[in-house]
Amino acid sequence: MTNSDGLPVEWDSGTAYDLFASLHVLHASERYGLRGSWAAGVRSRLPVAARDCLQRVIHVMRPLSGVYALPVPKDAAAALAALREMPPIERLAALFPDRPDGVKRILRSVAVRGAWRDEDLARIIAPMQKGEWGNQTLATVRKEAAELLDVWADPIGSADGVLAALECYHESFFEEEEARIRPALDAALARAQQLAAQLPQPALLEELSQGLRLAPDQADAPLVLAPSFWITPFVVITDLPGDKKLFLFGARPADVSLVPGEYVPDALHQALKALSEPTRLRILRYLTDEPMAPVDLARRLRLRPPTVIHHLDALRLARLVKVTLGANGKRYAARPGGAAAVFELLNDFLERQED
Secondary structure, eight states, X not given: OBOTTSOBEEEOOOHHHHHHHHHHHHTSTTTTTOOHHHHHHHHTTSOHHHHHHHHXXXXXXXXXXXXXXXXXXXXXXXXXXXXXXXXXXXXXXXXXXXXXXXXXXXXXXXXXXXXXXHHHHHHXXXXXXXXXXXXXXXXXXXXXHHXXXXXXXXXXXXXXXXXXXXXXXXIIIIHHHHHHHHHHHHHHHHHHHHHHTTSOHHHHHHHHHTSEEEOGGGSOSOEEEEEESTTTTOOEEEEEGGGEEEEEEEOOOTTOOSSTTOSSOHHHHHHXXXXXXXXXXXXXXXXXXXXXXXXXXXXXXTOOHHXXXXXXXXXXXXXXXXXXXXXXXXXXXXXXXXXHHHHHHHHHHHHSOOO
16 A cells, blocks of 8 residues: 555554553553553552563563564454464564674573673674664663563573563453453554545654654655554654564544543643643743754753753653654654644533533
8 A cells, every 4th residue: 555645555453562562651651641550550460470570571572573473463362372382582582672683693692691791781782772772872771781681591481471471461451451442443543544645654654643753764664554552642663574664653542541431631631731831831932933952952941951851751742742853863843733732622621521
């Protein structure tokens, strides 16, 4: 299938993407605006061993290319069955990335030795920074590289332990959640396909991601587009076989909350919270005039760059800014219609009849 500007687009969908995305969100609840006490409550349903296992490995688990390879319907049961049938080393490679080849050789040698050395850590940091860890700080990459090496130093224990933890999570929470989110995924996929016939690819990706624009040098690979309920409004971009890239985009409607039964929509709460902070209002005002990089904003506001990035993350979560990813980093701008969408959502909420 092609979009409106003739570029090939491949579509995919399956609740297995959210099996793994939901675990990531539950362990990084603040970034996604999820109430921490609720996230902790979901995690507490797991046995202690399963909970501790996932806590140790969640930040280095990258299984989405394996989900893409699953047969339809790509649900959680299919993902777990596929993992169950794999030998431990193959399962480990499906869950924890062993690419590029330089990293693969190091991790496989660590698995054979049953331990890793300081030189192993030093040798995998640079390749990881060029891959899926490319937007993280060196300190974070170093920490997660060590966690990845810990996983591969005990290949059988890690492979079996993570599978058992995933099965516990599916049984205790995600099996029921899967039924709730499936209609939203189907609706989001249908809407995205409809938009693809009307919009050129850059505008399509910006609309689906609610504010992310890829610079031309970042969007040259064939894309596979798939919806995810749990990561809304963010996206996940990951490499796939055949030089493709998976573009996992948010599928949760603005008037629906991540917490089942929550009365106030997440998008409304996050936007009002973002707008209640004076510094964020100043940032939004500056970004209405012109796109700016975080370092430029920090200079104008006389704040440390990490503080500015924290405020920008809150504005991005609230769908109030858009960000362009390019070879020179991120540039932010006010999202056209973002504030108006907040007021409309607020009016709809105030006029909504109590259930």
